[in-house]
Amino acid sequence: MADQETAAAANESPPPPLPDWVQQVVAAVADGVTAVLGVEGGSGASDVPTLVVAPQRWFEVAAAAKAQGFDFFCDVAGCDYPERPQRLAIVAHLRDLDRGRLVRLETAVAADGELASWEPLFPGAGWPEREIYDLFGVGWRGNADLRRLMLPDDWDGHPLRRDYPLEGPRALNPDSPYAL
Amino acid sequence: MAETTVLNMGPQHPATHGVLRLVLELDGETVVHCVPEIGYLHTGIEKNAEHHTWQQAVTDTDRMDYLSPLINNLGYCLAVERLLSVEVPPRGQYIRVLMSELSRIASHLVWLGTYALDLGAMSVYFYAFQAREAILDMYEAVAGVRMNLSYIRVGGLLYDLPPQLPGMVERFLQEFPRWMHDFRSLLDDNPIFVGRTRDIGLLPAQQCRAFGVTGPALRAAGVAHDLRRVTPYSGYEHFEFDIPTRTEGDSYARYLVRMDEMEQSARIVRQALDGMPSGPWKSADRKITLPPREELKTSMESLIHHFKLASQGFRVPAGAVYQAVESPRGELGFYVVADGGPRPYRMRVRAPSFYNTQALKYVLDGALVADAVAAVGSLDMIMGEVDR
Numbered sequence: 001m002a003d004q005e006t007a008a009a010a011n012e013s014p015p016p017p018l019p020d021w022v023q024q025v026v027a028a029v030a031d032g033v034t035a036v037l038g039v040e041g042g043s044g045a046s047d048v049p050t051l052v053v054a055p056q057r058w059f060e061v062a063a064a065a066k067a068q069g070f071d072f073f074c075d076v077a078g079c080d081y082p083e084r085p086q087r088l089a090i091v092a093h094l095r096d097l098d099r100g101r102l103v104r105l106e107t108a109v110a111a112d113g114e115l116a117s118w119e120p121l122f123p124g125a126g127w128p129e130r131e132i133y134d135l136f137g138v139g140w141r142g143n144a145d146l147r148r149l150m151l152p153d154d155w156d157g158h159p160l161r162r163d164y165p166l167e168g169p170r171a172l173n174p175d176s177p178y179a180l
Numbered sequence: 181m182a183e184t185t186v187l188n189m190g191p192q193h194p195a196t197h198g199v200l201r202l203v204l205e206l207d208g209e210t211v212v213h214c215v216p217e218i219g220y221l222h223t224g225i226e227k228n229a230e231h232h233t234w235q236q237a238v239t240d241t242d243r244m245d246y247l248s249p250l251i252n253n254l255g256y257c258l259a260v261e262r263l264l265s266v267e268v269p270p271r272g273q274y275i276r277v278l279m280s281e282l283s284r285i286a287s288h289l290v291w292l293g294t295y296a297l298d299l300g301a302m303s304v305y306f307y308a309f310q311a312r313e314a315i316l317d318m319y320e321a322v323a324g325v326r327m328n329l330s331y332i333r334v335g336g337l338l339y340d341l342p343p344q345l346p347g348m349v350e351r352f353l354q355e356f357p358r359w360m361h362d363f364r365s366l367l368d369d370n371p372i373f374v375g376r377t378r379d380i381g382l383l384p385a386q387q388c389r390a391f392g393v394t395g396p397a398l399r400a401a402g403v404a405h406d407l408r409r410v411t412p413y414s415g416y417e418h419f420e421f422d423i424p425t426r427t428e429g430d431s432y433a434r435y436l437v438r439m440d441e442m443e444q445s446a447r448i449v450r451q452a453l454d455g456m457p458s459g460p461w462k463s464a465d466r467k468i469t470l471p472p473r474e475e476l477k478t479s480m481e482s483l484i485h486h487f488k489l490a491s492q493g494f495r496v497p498a499g500a501v502y503q504a505v506e507s508p509r510g511e512l513g514f515y516v517v518a519d520g521g522p523r524p525y526r527m528r529v530r531a532p533s534f535y536n537t538q539a540l541k542y543v544l545d546g547a548l549v550a551d552a553v554a555a556v557g558s559l560d561m562i563m564g565e566v567d568r
Contacts, residue, residue, distance in 0.1 A: 047262065072389045075392070091500075124390055124392035150222040151222065160226060166227065
């Protein structure tokens with residue numbers, strides 16, 4: 001019985017190789033990509049081809065993806081998972097307009113975490129990074145103008161974190177000038 | 181270097197169409213440096229959506245780009261439907277396309293009228309708003325309101341098309357070419373309009389890519405990128421339409437692209453109207469969409485479904501999707517995360533105006549201050565969507 005299983009396993013074709021552009025990105029930044037989702041040969045499902053990126057290599061992986069034709073900056077967003085040690089997930093999308101492709105880059109940092117800014121690669125990353133700094137509290141090394149974007153400069157806290165109350169400053173500090 | 185002056189344009193300025201503040205550093209009449217400041221209209225829409233049920237959050241999406249509410253509804257609903265693996269029947273999809281394209285025309289008409297007004301052409305404004313009025317009447321006919329419709333719902337629509345709507349659309353399509361001819365004869369060769377827009381507000385393709393600029397501004401720079409064609413949704417693959425492009429990348433090119441787009445939208449509206457399938461217009465999945473009113477009197481099961489949906493809504497299996505649609509301003513993306521609960525865990529909106537506004541840093545550098553209004557207006561930003 002056990003022999004049959006081994007034989008069946010041997011007959012199975014090897015897992016399909018990753019798409020060429022993923023291999024190129026992985027080759028360019030060896031320790032940057034920790035998982036690949038949503039593509040043939042990847043390790044999991046996703047609606048969009050996704051590279052899970054080591055936070056310390058956030059910039060280099062984006063540069064490698066840009067070199068593979070993903071030169072259209074689409075978006076970068078945050079999402080808070082308070083129960084995780086690296087609670088702030090950062091999710092970015094890049095497009096390759098010429099081939100009609102979309103790729104997602106994901107990473108995660110701790111509550112006081114910091115990432116390298118993509119502004120030198122994509123000037124368009126300036127504002128969304130500031131928005132994440134403002135609403136989630138992630139710092140960006142190399143962002144030329146790292147100030148709050150949506151809220152006043154003296155605002156307390158980061159409203160898009162899950163534990164920030166919907167009522168806003170009123171619930172946190174009744175003396176806040178923004179407590180309405 | 182000569183001494184420079186800092187001029188605040190906005191946040192209250194008639195040509196910023198909302199509350200955009202531009203800090204312009206001027207050397208005489210030339211803009212040396214422009215810093216756009218936003219956030220004056222921030223209303224925490226993404227935060228609010230996390231506290232609404234999946235179906236209620238549709239109403240949050242209307243309030244961002246209030247000039248094309250239906251396309252915002254559509255992007256969000258498509259994202260949630262992908263998480264739910266729910267299919268909308270063909271009639272529902274056709275109605276969505278029909279209303280989205282009318283919405284695109286209405287949005288471009290507001291842009292046309294207000295942009296011409298910014299540049300001093302008063303009469304275009306009245307003609308454009310008169311034409312838009314016909315579309316607002318259709319909004320009212322389908323959903324009872326003229327703005328913030330929330331007519332497109334997760335799983336389908338709020339109601340079926342009312343019986344008078346095909347006639348209204350038909351009359352609009354009859355009149356529309358004549359109206360377009362009027363607009364074009366007022367502006368296309370108008371020496372003042374052309375003089376104030378040609379070579380003004382240049383945004384070449386390379387800068388569009390770097391800044392994430394999409395929509396008419398990208399197509400006016402020669403890139404034929406339209407999500408209705410690249411990644412068709414809601415049955416757009418069944419419709420014939422062209423993607424108008426120009427190569428100049430200036431304000432005048434953006435004007436021409438939008439004018440051509442309106443004509444293409446009218447083409448799609450015509451096809452949607454003529455090919456409108458009959459049959460159901462929303463998903464039959466009773467865990468998602470409300471049962472028909474008459475069933476409530478006869479079926480206990482329908483009554484239970486109705487009660488559950490109305491009191492607590494439905495749950496969405498855990499997962500995340502990114503769904504992008506082509507709004508009148510460009511790529512409108514919804515990154516929606518579900519945790520299996522009755523409310524969105526996260527609704528991130530990739531607003532096209534947000535990125536287009538950011539590009540003003542580039543567009544206004546070196547421009548004359550008198551051209552700032554022409555350049556800003558030509559990007560057609562909606563501050564409700566920029567600030568969310």
